[in-house]
Amino acid sequence: MVKTTVYLPDELEVRLDAEAAATGVSKAELIRRGISMLLDASERPRNDAPxxxxxxxxxxxxxxxxxxxxxxxxxxxxxx
Missing domain, CATH: 1.20.5 (Single alpha-helices involved in coiled-coils or other helix-helix interfaces)
Structure with a gap:
């Protein structure tokens, strides 16, 4: 894995903390899941050339x- 720094607005940080505490899932994992969901839903064509x-x-x-x-x-x- 690669470490990346992300700056979050205070409100988003509070919501992320609450979700992590409520679900028992780390903030990092929630962020990874969110990014994955965004990219999976992207309409941008993928270049799947071999x-x-x-x-x-x-x-x-x-x-x-x-x-x-x-x-x-x-x-x-x-x-x-």
Whole structure:
């Protein structure tokens, strides 16, 4: 996971605290759920193109391939 700082208005913070206390769910989890709901409901078209195939001319170990795939996903995420 990546840590992100979010500034909330006082009223929203109070409501978030109350919901966390009432449900026993952490504030961080409630925020993650809210963001997920927002993104899942988005009407914006998704680019679900397949990941590229890498042809480097040499064999690579699993760690190198994992890093290549990670970098490709990171570049795609930055464009969204």
């Amino acid at each position: 990941l590229p195939v890498f042809h480097s001319g040499r064999s690579r170990d699993a760690d190198e391939m994992r890093e290549d795939i990670y970098q490709q996903i990171k570049r795609r995420s930055a464009r969204r």
